[in-house]
Amino acid sequence: MSEYSIEEITADHLAHITAVAQGLAGDVRALVDATVRTQVGDDDVAAAREHIAAATALLRREQLPGAFGIRFSATAGKRNWGNAMVGLRNPVAPPMHMSYDGEKITGTVDLGAAYEGPAGLVHGGILAALLDQALGSAAENAGVPGMTGTLNVRYRQATVLGPVTVSAWLDRTEGIKSFAKGTVSTADGVTVEADGVFILPRWARGQSQEDAVRTVGEG
Numbered sequence: 330m331s332e333y334s335i336e337e338i339t340a341d342h343l344a345h346i347t348a349v350a351q352g353l354a355g356d357v358r359a360l361v362d363a364t365v366r367t368q369v370g371d372d373d374v375a376a377a378r379e380h381i382a383a384a385t386a387l388l389r390r391e392q393l394p395g396a397f398g399i400r401f402s403a404t405a406g407k408r409n410w411g412n413a414m415v416g417l418r419n420p421v422a423p424p425m426h427m428s429y430d431g432e433k434i435t436g437t438v439d440l441g442a443a444y445e446g447p448a449g450l451v452h453g454g455i456l457a458a459l460l461d462q463a464l465g466s467a468a469e470n471a472g473v474p475g476m477t478g479t480l481n482v483r484y485r486q487a488t489v490l491g492p493v494t495v496s497a498w499l500d501r502t503e504g505i506k507s508f509a510k511g512t513v514s515t516a517d518g519v520t521v522e523a524d525g526v527f528i529l530p531r532w533a534r535g536q537s538q539e540d541a542v543r544t545v546g547e548g
């Protein structure tokens with residue numbers, strides 16, 4: 330398949346594949362957490378590996394030739410289910426759940442042991458990636474999408490593993506450049522601040538936003 334595609338699916342089918350994808354990705358996330366934190370002995374690890382190998386072989390029976398891509402449909406809108414931060418069927422995504430209130434993106438995410446950098450703290454690269462996604466989505470939702478050109482991240486204080494909130498908003502636009510800002514917060518307050526420039530690529534500039542998003546896609 331191409332990286333961007335349009336497909337029509339019924340509401341019932343969408344509900345079904347959503348539940349299946351969320352279930353599988355959730356199970357694999359649980360496996361990752363269990364793997365990081367397990368203290369069982371070698372025999373149990375060996376037995377677990379046999380089960381994991383069997384599950385992997387089962388899933389490999391029928392695979393996409395590449396990544397999930399970005400898919401559009403009248404029923405479901407955009408499905409970026411492979412996205413590394415928010416992808417519904419990607420166990421690597423924490424996932425961050427995002428909502429938009431017309432001005433601001435709010436992302437909620439629970440970062441467990443798999444996202445550790447310094448002991449007990451969230452890895453800085455993960456925080457940057459979450460902010461990249463949220464700032465990009467803020468620009469996209471404001472109707473001025475673009476690819477990340479530059480992302481500046483300031484780590485104000487450590488971010489303890491656990492629930493975090495990511496906020497992002499469009500600051501201003503200058504032609505094809507959208508400037509967005511955002512923060513990561515925990516119970517300790519704001520831990521990270523970011524600002525970024527999101528640029529509508531040269532090859533997308535002649536198209537309407539809707540056409541560009543459909544043919545070029547987005548994160």
Ligand SMILES: CCCCCCCCCCCCCCCC(=O)SCCNC(=O)CCNC(=O)[C@H](O)C(C)(C)COP(=O)(O)OP(=O)(O)OC[C@H]1O[C@@H](n2cnc3c(N)ncnc32)[C@H](O)[C@@H]1OP(=O)(O)O
Nearest residue numbers: 461462465466474475476477478479530531541542547548
């Ligand atoms: C509708 C289709 C949209 C598709 C997109 C939708 C995304 C919807 C987001 C959803 C949420 C995703 C969140 C995850 C987002 C990623 O992860 S995106 C992946 C990471 N980013 C990339 O891979 C981008 C790679 N870089 C590029 O593709 C190109 O360098 C860029 C950034 C598109 C710019 O290239 P270009 O179109 O040739 O730009 P160019 O005409 O040379 O310059 C235009 C202007 O931008 C400035 N500029 C150029 N590069 C930069 C830069 N890196 N930093 C700052 N300014 C720059 C120039 O100075 C120029 O400014 P002015 O002279 O006009 O004042």
